[in-house]
Amino acid sequence: MYGKTTGEVLNRIVGIMTKTQKLVHGLSRALWDSDLVGTRVSLSIAEFLWGVMLIWPGDTFDRPTYHVMAKVMPEDAWGFLLLLSAATQITIVMLESYTVMFARLFAAWNATLWTFLCVSMVMSVYPPPAAVGGEFALALAAIWVWLRPFVLHDIYRKAYGSATSI
């Protein structure tokens, strides 16, 4: 900045602000305008793999990480529950019925399930295992799948309510 004119500095600031705006717009499109089909497929695959690993022979719940989950249900029950959830999720994707009431209720259940899985693992051991980072991402994704339609509904209601006409 030393030796540059005020105009050059201002231009540079405007340029940085424009690039920042572009980044924000890009992120906004990724959050709001993308479809969530890939997210649902990832959740379905994750639930399927969780289910398979819990049903796998051996006592997975012996590990301290699953202490809280073990108090709620036995390992095999969790396994079947997760497999059922995976099957339901992939069925919703295949039928493309994302907006029916059942799919919305299932999204709420799915968000609750993943949030519980993450919170239970964090509460069971300290410090939390590094791998739980992936589960946290899936929990956030499941919450977004449930929450986004409500937020968009609110946005559209406000936008059409405040749009002026001649």
Place this chain on the structure above:
Amino acid sequence: MDQQHQSEFQSSQFNRRAEDQYQRRAADGGPPHGPSNSDLMEAIKELQGMMKVVHTAFPRNDLGEPDFAGHRADHVARIAAARNVEGYKVKMTERALVGIVAVLFTLFATGAGEHVKRVVFGG
């Protein structure tokens, strides 16, 4: 009529037919002045028919007429609403980003920075 509208009128089907009739009459040795009254009446009837079809594309207003002004107003309102929607989405994204940056800043300010320094520099 300005040049753009004149060229559009000239390229219309109606005018091409009138032009064909004029050329045929001129070739037959007929009057070179343009279409006859009956040709004009036929053309007007055809235009009226087309206008009726166009009118069916618009809803009726409280006077029972095609609501041309309402159609335009509806488009203006929808464009404004779509712009509002984009604005809300970008605003919420910005707020989310600011929130995340604020949380990270708070974490560093409350000692996470010290922890990182200890880990990285062993001090």
